Amino acid sequence: MNNNRRTFIKNALFVGLGLGVASRPALASSLTEQSAVKMPLFNPDLARIRQLATSVTGALPVGLNVLSIADTERPANIVVKGAEANRKIKLERTAYQLQYADGTIMLDSGMDEATHLTFGKGGNFYPERYQVLQQALSQAKLIAFSHYHGDHVGGVVRSAELPQLAPKVWLNQLTAQQMVAKPHKPTLKISQQIVDQFIVVDFNQYYPIAPGLVAIKSPGHSADSLMFYIKLESGQEFIHSVDIGWSMENIVKQKMKNASWIKEDEKQLQAQFVWLNHLMATEPTLQVLCSHDALQYQDLRRSKVLGDFYIA
Numbered sequence: 001m002n003n004n005r006r007t008f009i010k011n012a013l014f015v016g017l018g019l020g021v022a023s024r025p026a027l028a029s030s031l032t033e034q035s036a037v038k039m040p041l042f043n044p045d046l047a048r049i050r051q052l053a054t055s056v057t058g059a060l061p062v063g064l065n066v067l068s069i070a071d072t073e074r075p076a077n078i079v080v081k082g083a084e085a086n087r088k089i090k091l092e093r094t095a096y097q098l099q100y101a102d103g104t105i106m107l108d109s110g111m112d113e114a115t116h117l118t119f120g121k122g123g124n125f126y127p128e129r130y131q132v133l134q135q136a137l138s139q140a141k142l143i144a145f146s147h148y149h150g151d152h153v154g155g156v157v158r159s160a161e162l163p164q165l166a167p168k169v170w171l172n173q174l175t176a177q178q179m180v181a182k183p184h185k186p187t188l189k190i191s192q193q194i195v196d197q198f199i200v201v202d203f204n205q206y207y208p209i210a211p212g213l214v215a216i217k218s219p220g221h222s223a224d225s226l227m228f229y230i231k232l233e234s235g236q237e238f239i240h241s242v243d244i245g246w247s248m249e250n251i252v253k254q255k256m257k258n259a260s261w262i263k264e265d266e267k268q269l270q271a272q273f274v275w276l277n278h279l280m281a282t283e284p285t286l287q288v289l290c291s292h293d294a295l296q297y298q299d300l301r302r303s304k305v306l307g308d309f310y311i312a
């Protein structure tokens, strides 16, 4: 994290300019009027999000927990455009668990081994951790999906308990549509009848899901992508940026991924990188999370900022 902050200081001037008046005419002229209306560049109002986080009555969560059920190593130049081909970056496949005094909410659901195998050769899958994940899903009061990709929804879609899990799955309308119309992987076909049991929500920018938990619409990685704002009882805050970057290096260096199999909206992601860097520089109580960053997974668990999954 210290390293991220140091790199950020180098970028801070650039970020300042990016938000400045001087760059606005160039930005506006590079967008057609239509696309500017359809997809305004990302610049959420943190004060409004903080207010929404306490708009649902009830006690704030006491902890945020994480579990990785698989990992893989990829050449750095695939994960981060312009990085070295001979360096490897390790990626984790995580799900998060928000712990309240009286229950838990899952943020994404990981994936089963069959879906993991569709993500290419190599990598490790940990069946015993997947069992823990399935227990956590089974005990959760709510399961919120960030976007339709297999490594985020597979743990529910492929679960033997899908009929029991379905009524507590929370997702936005775009994710629900995508899961039926064009599932991310062949293993993830799901019927409209099951999706009809999900809690499908259509909203504009922000949605307060539960005390201390707000979804933020963040199209870019995929059209349906969300980020999550989280506030704990202790005052610790998080922005879970999900897959905006595959690693914190994408975010800190403001560099796109470079994999042939994904199509992202670069303008939106660059605006999201700027916002996340701005938060890292100006909000000392707020930690930016990244689903797949292995170094962060290790560091934040070691420092107890993130806990291990709680199973009742």
Ligand SMILES: [Zn+2]
Residues within 6 Å of the ligand: 149, 151, 152, 243, 291, 292
């Ligand atoms: Zn992912």
